[in-house]
Amino acid sequence: MPSIKRQFSVESISELTIARLSIYLRCVDQLEALGIETVSSQELAQRFNLNSAQIRKDLAYFGEFGVRGVGYSVRELRHYLTEILGLNREHRVLIVGAGNLGTALCHYSRFASESFLVVAILDSDPRKIGEPTPGGLLVEDASRLGEIVRQREVEIGVITTPPDTAQRVCDQMVAAHLRAVLNFAPVQVKGPKSVLIRSVDLKVHLEELSFYLTHGMPK
Amino acid sequence: MPSIKRQFSVESISELTIARLSIYLRCVDQLEALGIETVSSQELAQRFNLNSAQIRKDLAYFGEFGVRGVGYSVRELRHYLTEILGLNREHRVLIVGAGNLGTALCHYSRFASESFLVVAILDSDPRKIGEPTPGGLLVEDASRLGEIVRQREVEIGVITTPPDTAQRVCDQMVAAHLRAVLNFAPVQVKGPKSVLIRSVDLKVHLEELSFYLTHGMPK
DSSP, X not given: OXXXXXXXXXXXXXXXXXXXXXXXXXXXXXXXXXXXXXXOHHHHHHHHTOOHHHHHHHHHTTXXXXXXXXXXXXXXXXHHHHHHTTOSSOEEEEEEOOSHXXXXXXXXXXXXXXXXXXXXXXXXXXXXXXXXXXXXXXXXXXXXXXXXXXXXXXXXXXXXXXHHHHHHHHHHHXXXXXXXXXXXXXXOOOOOTTSEEEEOOTHHHHHHHHHHHHHOOOO | OOOOOXXXXXXXXOHHHHHHHHXXXXXXXXXXXXXXXXXXXXXXXXXXXXXXXXXHHHHHTTOOOSBTTTBEEHHHHHHHHHHHTTOSSOEEEEEEOOSHHHHHHHTOTTTOSSSEEEEEEEESOTTTTTOBOTXXXXXXXXXXXXXXXXXXXXXXXXXXXXXXHHHHHHHHHHHTTOSEEEEOSSSOOOOOTTSEEEEOOTHHHHHHHHHHHHHOOOO
């Protein structure tokens, strides 16, 4: 299958589009598991509660995938979405903070996959270092971060420490030349523009439920 | 301070708008902590990397909050966002699945707050029942779900079980008349339209990083 053809500028793609590409990929995975070979944007929208015009617009940034009147080949669409999201190669991930959240993410089947491999989980607490985690990794000493990043070719750092140490860990990740940081600590962390830093706020999901519980369910 | 005035239909508000309201609330919380009293949509956008036209559009669904040429009162905006999101009262939350993720959420400071109170964490594993969790709750027997929901007036159920038991737990939550379900198990769960069911997919965050690592960083 050929690569995506269209040139696009990263700036023109919103984070919402990127998040939707992930959702489309999940949908296409399900269709493939069901043995469905082609799907139109309307069918995709209807089946998964999406917006068909939005699907077409999001995909159009990257090329012309569908065939008018026929729809998308599920296999092709899966291939292109995987390529667009950069999931056709392995990204090595390191987690700092071997508490419950770090340990959970370490073997959370929605987190790790063919595309993301957690290669280390670190902590600075001597009582935790050397302990096994459910995923099979042993907790390693956080002071070895730079060395581990280099040796195991880690790209992405995940912070699951308490809030008061998150910035220090982020600084260490930046110094170790990690290319991207995903922060779960409930505090803003900062770094240079050359490192991609994102924070995850799980409370937004509860707040969405609260909105609907307050104002009525969507139809 | 008066209540939000404008009548709006829940259907007209997208989930993305709701997610952004959560983000605006975090921003306004920070401004308040810094002692800032008024803010324009432009300042808000610039300071937190948002889109000022989007901010005005999102807020306009719910009323006229700002003063032209002056901006928003931070305190008022916080009050209205809290009210719009239904966070001016406590929502009681129950977690089923006392593994690492359930335990982490149980005392995750980004999850619980004044507006969300985790009142129980349940599991069906006899070895876990009766064990204390870091947040102070004891793990209770999952077979008591209905009774606990009734007695403690729980509204929201959170599923952190393995994938193969998630649908059964969801069915039990529906039968117990929980109004909303937040599913972290890596599987789709279904229920009647009268119950609000949302699934959280933490991998979307890694996939966003992967997109930028592949195509270059946004400026």
